[in-house]
Amino acid sequence: MNMVHLKSVKKKFKLMYISNSYKFLPFWVILGLSVVWGGCYFGYNDKTKRNKEFSPNMYNSIPLEPFVQTVEDTTARNPIFPDGLNAQPAPHGTVPRDSWYVSEAYTPYPFSNTNEGYDSAGQFLTSPLADTSVQGINCSQETFNRGKRIFEVYCIMCHGANGDGKGNLVTSGVFGNVPSYKDPNTLKFLPVGKMFHTLTYGKGIMGSYASQLTPRERWEVICYIQHFQQED
Numbered sequence: 001m002n003m004v005h006l007k008s009v010k011k012k013f014k015l016m017y018i019s020n021s022y023k024f025l026p027f028w029v030i031l032g033l034s035v036v037w038g039g040c041y042f043g044y045n046d047k048t049k050r051n052k053e054f055s056p057n058m059y060n061s062i063p064l065e066p067f068v069q070t071v072e073d074t075t076a077r078n079p080i081f082p083d084g085l086n087a088q089p090a091p092h093g094t095v096p097r098d099s100w101y102v103s104e105a106y107t108p109y110p111f112s113n114t115n116e117g118y119d120s121a122g123q124f125l126t127s128p129l130a131d132t133s134v135q136g137i138n139c140s141q142e143t144f145n146r147g148k149r150i151f152e153v154y155c156i157m158c159h160g161a162n163g164d165g166k167g168n169l170v171t172s173g174v175f176g177n178v179p180s181y182k183d184p185n186t187l188k189f190l191p192v193g194k195m196f197h198t199l200t201y202g203k204g205i206m207g208s209y210a211s212q213l214t215p216r217e218r219w220e221v222i223c224y225i226q227h228f229q230q231e232d
């Protein structure tokens with residue numbers, strides 16, 4: 001076989017190959033598209049079910065991630081817990097305690113609504129807002145101001161603007177016997193713990209403020225009314 005002949009044979013084959021591939025191009029395109037479309041459609045079109053994932057290890061980590069694990073997912077289970085989930089509900093009765101600013105509504109109150117609870121509160125409870133001294137009271141000016149605002153909204157109608165127990169509801173005759181914060185025989189020396197206890201549970205005709213004032217707000221208003229105790 002001489003060189004010229006080989007070259008011409010090669011050329012012939014090349015031409016054949018190219019012409020063949022173009023001839024079948026629509027076939028390959030249609031086949032390719034139907035495989036892709038069919039792959040997406042058939043069997044995986046049920047939107048209510050989790051569908052097939054391509055290369056799932058890219059999404060699902062091997063360690064059990066608490067916020068990813070689901071009850072339905074039976075592949076990754078924690079063998080220690082009966083339901084197989086890593087993230088377990090908090091034990092019954094758990095309340096957030098990390099910061100009482102965030103969770104103040106849930107701060108547990110340790111003293112019961114009894115005379116003993118009242119006395120213990122007076123003995124052991126101190127204000128967590130105790131800070132620098134304002135007018136001889138152990139709290140900040142900001143706390144004092146907030147307490148004043150709360151007093152004017154919730155308490156002034158009975159206890160009076162001067163804390164003498166002569167608010168509008170008393171002078172108009174709706175309520176009687178509201179003691180003065182300045183009276184040495186009643187409230188002048190009342191410890192803050194007892195005030196908090198009364199604000200939490202109520203006392204006599206004065207109702208509980210537990211549902212209206214958060215513990216923090218109760219301590220704020222206590223900061224304010226303490227300045228009445230120092231007046232004559």
Ligand code: HEC
Nearest residue numbers: 154155158175177178179194195198203204205206209221
């Ligand atoms: C409906 C009228 C009324 C309102 C409103 C009211 N109080 Fe009183 N408060 C009373 C009466 C009456 C007493 C006396 C209760 C007793 O000793 O039986 C009292 C007692 C108190 C005492 C003394 C508690 C103790 O242990 O002896 C404090 C402190 C007090 N009030 C603070 C407040 C604050 C703070 C507010 C507002 C958040 C408020 N009160 C709202 C009527 C009221």
